[in-house]
Amino acid sequence: PSHYCHKLQESMLSSASSFRNYRGVLNWCVVMLVLSNARLFLENLLRYGILVDPIQVVSLFLKDPYSWPAACLVIVSNVFIFVALYTERKLAMGSISEKVGLLIYIFNLTVILCFPMVVVLKLPSITPVGGAFTLGVYTILFLKLYSYKDVNRWCRVRTQVKARPSSPSASSCMQSHVSYPGNLSLRDMYYFVFAPTLCYELNFPRSESIRMGFLLRRLFEMVGNCTLLYSVKPVFILQEMDYSRMTERLLRLAVPNHLIWLIFFYCFFHSSMNFVAELLRFGDREFYRDWWNSETITYFWQNWNIPVHKWCLRHFYKPLLRRGAGKLLSQSAVFFASAFFHEYLVSVPLRMFRLWAFMGMMAQLPLAWFVAKFLRGNYGNAAVWLSLIIGQPIAVLMYVHDYYVTHCQDDPTITEAL
Amino acid sequence: PSHYCHKLQESMLSSASSFRNYRGVLNWCVVMLVLSNARLFLENLLRYGILVDPIQVVSLFLKDPYSWPAACLVIVSNVFIFVALYTERKLAMGSISEKVGLLIYIFNLTVILCFPMVVVLKLPSITPVGGAFTLGVYTILFLKLYSYKDVNRWCRVRTQVKARPSSPSASSCMQSHVSYPGNLSLRDMYYFVFAPTLCYELNFPRSESIRMGFLLRRLFEMVGNCTLLYSVKPVFILQEMDYSRMTERLLRLAVPNHLIWLIFFYCFFHSSMNFVAELLRFGDREFYRDWWNSETITYFWQNWNIPVHKWCLRHFYKPLLRRGAGKLLSQSAVFFASAFFHEYLVSVPLRMFRLWAFMGMMAQLPLAWFVAKFLRGNYGNAAVWLSLIIGQPIAVLMYVHDYYVTHCQDDPTITEAL
Numbered sequence: 001p002s003h004y005c006h007k008l009q010e011s012m013l014s015s016a017s018s019f020r021n022y023r024g025v026l027n028w029c030v031v032m033l034v035l036s037n038a039r040l041f042l043e044n045l046l047r048y049g050i051l052v053d054p055i056q057v058v059s060l061f062l063k064d065p066y067s068w069p070a071a072c073l074v075i076v077s078n079v080f081i082f083v084a085l086y087t088e089r090k091l092a093m094g095s096i097s098e099k100v101g102l103l104i105y106i107f108n109l110t111v112i113l114c115f116p117m118v119v120v121l122k123l124p125s126i127t128p129v130g131g132a133f134t135l136g137v138y139t140i141l142f143l144k145l146y147s148y149k150d151v152n153r154w155c156r157v158r159t160q161v162k163a164r165p166s167s168p169s170a171s172s173c174m175q176s177h178v179s180y181p182g183n184l185s186l187r188d189m190y191y192f193v194f195a196p197t198l199c200y201e202l203n204f205p206r207s208e209s210i211r212m213g214f215l216l217r218r219l220f221e222m223v224g225n226c227t228l229l230y231s232v233k234p235v236f237i238l239q240e241m242d243y244s245r246m247t248e249r250l251l252r253l254a255v256p257n258h259l260i261w262l263i264f265f266y267c268f269f270h271s272s273m274n275f276v277a278e279l280l281r282f283g284d285r286e287f288y289r290d291w292w293n294s295e296t297i298t299y300f301w302q303n304w305n306i307p308v309h310k311w312c313l314r315h316f317y318k319p320l321l322r323r324g325a326g327k328l329l330s331q332s333a334v335f336f337a338s339a340f341f342h343e344y345l346v347s348v349p350l351r352m353f354r355l356w357a358f359m360g361m362m363a364q365l366p367l368a369w370f371v372a373k374f375l376r377g378n379y380g381n382a383a384v385w386l387s388l389i390i391g392q393p394i395a396v397l398m399y400v401h402d403y404y405v406t407h408c409q410d411d412p413t414i415t416e417a418l
Numbered sequence: 419p420s421h422y423c424h425k426l427q428e429s430m431l432s433s434a435s436s437f438r439n440y441r442g443v444l445n446w447c448v449v450m451l452v453l454s455n456a457r458l459f460l461e462n463l464l465r466y467g468i469l470v471d472p473i474q475v476v477s478l479f480l481k482d483p484y485s486w487p488a489a490c491l492v493i494v495s496n497v498f499i500f501v502a503l504y505t506e507r508k509l510a511m512g513s514i515s516e517k518v519g520l521l522i523y524i525f526n527l528t529v530i531l532c533f534p535m536v537v538v539l540k541l542p543s544i545t546p547v548g549g550a551f552t553l554g555v556y557t558i559l560f561l562k563l564y565s566y567k568d569v570n571r572w573c574r575v576r577t578q579v580k581a582r583p584s585s586p587s588a589s590s591c592m593q594s595h596v597s598y599p600g601n602l603s604l605r606d607m608y609y610f611v612f613a614p615t616l617c618y619e620l621n622f623p624r625s626e627s628i629r630m631g632f633l634l635r636r637l638f639e640m641v642g643n644c645t646l647l648y649s650v651k652p653v654f655i656l657q658e659m660d661y662s663r664m665t666e667r668l669l670r671l672a673v674p675n676h677l678i679w680l681i682f683f684y685c686f687f688h689s690s691m692n693f694v695a696e697l698l699r700f701g702d703r704e705f706y707r708d709w710w711n712s713e714t715i716t717y718f719w720q721n722w723n724i725p726v727h728k729w730c731l732r733h734f735y736k737p738l739l740r741r742g743a744g745k746l747l748s749q750s751a752v753f754f755a756s757a758f759f760h761e762y763l764v765s766v767p768l769r770m771f772r773l774w775a776f777m778g779m780m781a782q783l784p785l786a787w788f789v790a791k792f793l794r795g796n797y798g799n800a801a802v803w804l805s806l807i808i809g810q811p812i813a814v815l816m817y818v819h820d821y822y823v824t825h826c827q828d829d830p831t832i833t834e835a836l
Binding site (some may be wrong): 024199285286310 | 422423424425426427428429431432437438439440441442443444445446447448449450453454456569615617619622623625634669671672684688689692701702703704706707709710711712723728732796799800803804807
């Protein structure tokens, strides 16, 4: 029998211990979320039959069932894809100069951003949800085609510099790999348009096969999450701007709003993107990194949305640096662009220009400075969570309040229902 | 500019990825718990002044402020400590034989378990909370003195076998270390009694100094957790045993009950034990392991309460194995003993012998078999969480229901208040 059964060590939950495996806590959160909604869900199902009213859901996207403006806009977007592809083909053949190509691209990309905006603002039959969806699709297309232009230009520069096709470069080491002009096919273009990434590459890493079990699990998750989303609907504020009641309501709104954001994050960045990637055998599944551990605001913004972060780094931040811009200037430019797109995606569909989203993004800068300066470790992490839980609903609240005040104050049925 | 910015990899949340660092999710839980209680706490503070009614808290422990039966019982427990120490001293000197020593111990340990039980059952002035506290103290003392007896006996066997004090054994390699008869001092005994462990050792690992910051943080946590505990009080059931309403109420009770258990766990196993350990410069802070990741029921029981688990292994399971008992028999014996103590600590203070706690422990056996057989990975972990969230309140509900039905049904004020 051993006399010694103790040794010098810290408790696992102490910050001094190096233990960090809390996968089980994540499962706990999921179990608690499902459990606390299960009762509500069952009650509703037993009392009202089908939970989701299909007409109500459809009416979010359509006002008139015989006109589909959002769908038409999405179909029209193919025109811009063709323009980009044919410009690249001409550039590869040398029929047009680099300058002309750039001018066509500038025109094409500007129209991609302006055309849907004008349509959404002018066409009254587009609903806010339909408008946001369309603008989202066009924004993604803008970022993708910008990346497509950059990468193809880099390829041309490289072939001009080398001019020796026999050199064993990294891009030609494998037989199945495509090299520069060979990538300008319709098939390659549409693979990139549908792939869950914003950065173009001639040879994407591919997974070996489509795992049916994986696909079904992700599909199941998407359905489950939508049900959850439906049951965590928060109740919004319709009264006048009474600031003392505002703070009280804000706290009551913060938790459901945050849960909705978390479910949305999981549904979009994990389930949907993995689903699409599995279907396309797209190999790189890093759509997010461990932002839940972020101890600074900066770390959060760099890790929660990897496709956009990667794009900003590759096509905006690094090119700026190469052109001699300072580090701080480049960072601010990225942030400013991000704030612009946030505002673009919110203001245009709601047809209200209030700059709340823009200001919300800009408020991140002093906050990031404060957290990085004064808070460390778990305290920093808690501050990041708090900024997510409290900060987000403030901006949401502003828009919702203004939207209902302008649109629904005269409509007694909506005011009563909420 | 690099053309390659993708590589073959899985998403972090996928079970296929090896990433397991979710420390941030733990912080999220703490932030959410504090936030959702902060509003309630502030409201209560503003409306009613001091949150905790001191008389109400004291009345949990005392019925008559001039008689302190629980405190007296705890003071009396010193007698048993002295008996154990003096028996050991006699045994070390050889004045009494091993057999007589064992008989004294058996008598002493039996009295430790029976004496407080009889007092609690016979004395009406002891409240259930006071009774549970006293029985808890006596049970801990029982386990500690049992370990004290075993280790000292092992020491005597070892010195008889070796009989060469000059051998450079592990126990005498350091100068400050104490060897066998030298440990039988009052100071050493009381250090063991207050140390946060149930397993006696001649030379406990010691930390170098008392960190004041650490001590204050743990104290702050204890106060904070008690406030939280006060605000998550669940509402218990008082009506007749109506099974259809029971299930509905069970679900409503499960979440607050589970939160209370979690807060209790943190407060007792992390804050309090670390506080005491820091004060005593006790080095081994492993009071729990990563039970939150447990994928089987067995893993949970082996890791949530390390002091008891260590004691069972060292003084019950391994000795049984050495005496030739089978593995399954020994495991069942440990489980049976554990179920006995659970029942002892609940039934006696409530003065109700219903065997719910005993049956709850015993129900773990088929459940453990089921989970281990059919569920793997995150599903197994979710099953363990569910058994904690749902299983525990069933047993609690049974006792609470029976207690109120027998004690409070005639008292209209209590029935109304709950």
